[in-house]
Amino acid sequence: MADRPMSVGVLMFVAHREMERRVMAALAAAGYDDITLAQARVAERIAPGGSRLTELAEAAQVSKQTAGYLVDQLARAGYVERVPDPTDGRARLVRLAARGRELLPIADATTAAVEREWARHLGAPAMAQLRRHLTRLREITDPYR
Amino acid sequence: MADRPMSVGVLMFVAHREMERRVMAALAAAGYDDITLAQARVAERIAPGGSRLTELAEAAQVSKQTAGYLVDQLARAGYVERVPDPTDGRARLVRLAARGRELLPIADATTAAVEREWARHLGAPAMAQLRRHLTRLREITDPYR
DNA sequence: CAGTTTGGTACGATTCTCTGACTAATTCAA
DNA sequence: TTGAATTAGTCAGAGAATCGTACCAAACTG
Numbered sequence: 001m002a003d004r005p006m007s008v009g010v011l012m013f014v015a016h017r018e019m020e021r022r023v024m025a026a027l028a029a030a031g032y033d034d035i036t037l038a039q040a041r042v043a044e045r046i047a048p049g050g051s052r053l054t055e056l057a058e059a060a061q062v063s064k065q066t067a068g069y070l071v072d073q074l075a076r077a078g079y080v081e082r083v084p085d086p087t088d089g090r091a092r093l094v095r096l097a098a099r100g101r102e103l104l105p106i107a108d109a110t111t112a113a114v115e116r117e118w119a120r121h122l123g124a125p126a127m128a129q130l131r132r133h134l135t136r137l138r139e140i141t142d143p144y145r
Numbered sequence: 146m147a148d149r150p151m152s153v154g155v156l157m158f159v160a161h162r163e164m165e166r167r168v169m170a171a172l173a174a175a176g177y178d179d180i181t182l183a184q185a186r187v188a189e190r191i192a193p194g195g196s197r198l199t200e201l202a203e204a205a206q207v208s209k210q211t212a213g214y215l216v217d218q219l220a221r222a223g224y225v226e227r228v229p230d231p232t233d234g235r236a237r238l239v240r241l242a243a244r245g246r247e248l249l250p251i252a253d254a255t256t257a258a259v260e261r262e263w264a265r266h267l268g269a270p271a272m273a274q275l276r277r278h279l280t281r282l283r284e285i286t287d288p289y290r
Numbered sequence: 291c292a293g294t295t296t297g298g299t300a301c302g303a304t305t306c307t308c309t310g311a312c313t314a315a316t317t318c319a320a
Numbered sequence: 321t322t323g324a325a326t327t328a329g330t331c332a333g334a335g336a337a338t339c340g341t342a343c344c345a346a347a348c349t350g
Contacts, residue, residue, distance in 0.1 A: 007256045008263070008272075009164030010189065011279035012157035017206050018286035019154030038337060044155065054297060061162050066338050068299070073336095090297045090346045111152045118153070121285050122278055127153075130278040133271050134156035140266050141163035183306060199328060211307050213330070218305095235315040235328040 019114055026110040032103060034077050038062075042070045043079060043100065044107075045144075050093030052085065059144040079103070164259055171255040177248060179222050183207075187215045188224060188245065189252075190289075195238030197230065204289040224248070 024037055035043070045051070045059040057067035071094050074080040079100035085091035096104070119127035138145060169182060180188070190196070190204040202212035216239050219225040224245035230236035241249070264272035283290065 006280070006283070007164070008260055008276050008279060009161050009168075009256065011276070011283055012161040012164075013186075015279065015282050015286045016154050016157040016161060018288075019152070019157075023154075036336070041158075052297070062337085063339055064298070065300090065340085069337075085297090088297075088347075092298080111154065115153055117285070118282060122281055126274075126278050126281075129271075129274050130282075131153050131156070133267055133275040134153060134160065135151070136267055136271075137160045137263060137275075138151070138156055140262070141160045143163075181305075197328075207306085208308060209329070210309085210331090214306075230328090233316075233328075237329080 015118075019111065022114050023107050023110045026106055027103060030106050032106070035074070035079065035103075038066075039070050039074050039079075042067060043074055043096070043103070046080065046094055046096055046100075050083065050095035052091050053094060054091075055144065056094060059142075061143070074100070160263075164256065167259050168252050168255045171251055172248060175251050177251070180219070180224060180248075184215050184219050184224075187212055188219055188241075188248070191225065191239055191241055191245075195228065195240035197236050198239060199236075200289065201239060204287075206288070219245070 020037060020040075024040065027033070027035060027040070042056050042060045042062070045056060047055075051059070053067050053071060054064055056071065057064040060067060062070075071080060071082070075082060075097075077099070078097055080094050081097040082092045082094055085093050115127070118130075122130065165182060165185075169185065172178070172180060172185070187201050187205045187207075190201060192200075196204070198212050198216060199209055201216065202209040205212060207215075216225060216227070220227060220242075222244070223242055225239050226242040227237045227239055230238050260272070267275065
């Protein structure tokens with residue numbers, strides 16, 4: 001395939017998609033097959049105490065309309081709930097609901113398993129470096145930070 | 146935001162999207178505003194000598210129907226062309242056409258500029274490590290390799 | 291309080307994406 | 321060499337995701 005050197009961005013794309021694929025497969029295998037990738041991308045970034053729609057939109061990098069549309073579906077499927085934000089009458093917080101919290105251990109375990117595979121392939125020190133560099137990169141690339 | 150430690154996958158997502166955003170913005174600014182993100186993701190992975198549709202589908206991680214749909218649009222906009230594959234009568238090669246080749250220097254320059262920014266933030270050695278680790282990771286995460 | 295900003299929704303249109311079913315060319319195996 | 325299986329790609333149809341424009345209501349600002 002005449003490997004032109006790939007940009008760091010594309011390299012990230014490839015690995016990221018593999019991680020997504022693995023997590024979605026694990027969720028589906030556990031019976032949670034009514035959540036889509038786009039929904040999961042939003043759900044994934046809900047903060048422990050709940051997040052505002054606008055925050056989720058920024059974090060997941062979609063418009064707030066799209067975020068609202070996806071959250072609606074997550075809510076209808078019982079994964080999340082919307083509660084009023086006590087600190088701002090306009091806002092509501094999106095929080096994980098019962099069914100959503102069931103997902104967490106599965107997603108976390110799968111993520112950890114894949115990261116362990118990666119660490120085995122790269123070596124633990126390299127994996128630690130990778131995480132550190134990506135974390136630092138987030139300082140200048142995450143619009144949500 | 147009660148920063149739960151983010152998975153390496155999500156960290157990659159964030160940085161990757163920023164790179165995409167920058168490249169798409171540069172293309173749009175140069176007048177190439179009739180190419181969409183989905184189309185660009187496919188075009189980006191066309192090999193120098195051309196790629197088969199099935200290869201592109203795997204590389205971009207979409208179904209071959211989706212790849213076909215996107216390539217159709219790229220072809221109609223003059224970015225790519227389809228030529229028969231001399232080695233296989235069933236297949237055709239998707240190649241960059243004139244307008245598509247105009248994109249390359251812009252995309253490459255933008256990619257390089259963003260990578261330089263990242264290198265400034267991380268330090269050149271860390272950036273080199275990052276690239277090296279991601280490249281190695283591709284060995285076990287790219288379905289196309 | 292008037293004006294601006296911010297959080298979110300409603301509507302409508304487009305784009306993207308997949309599944310299933312199909313054709314044609316190639317490869318494989320007996 | 322012929323029949324079966326595989327591979328490359330298309331077609332048709334439907335569902336999902338996404339955005340832009342336009343709003344409304346609450347909050348902040350001076």
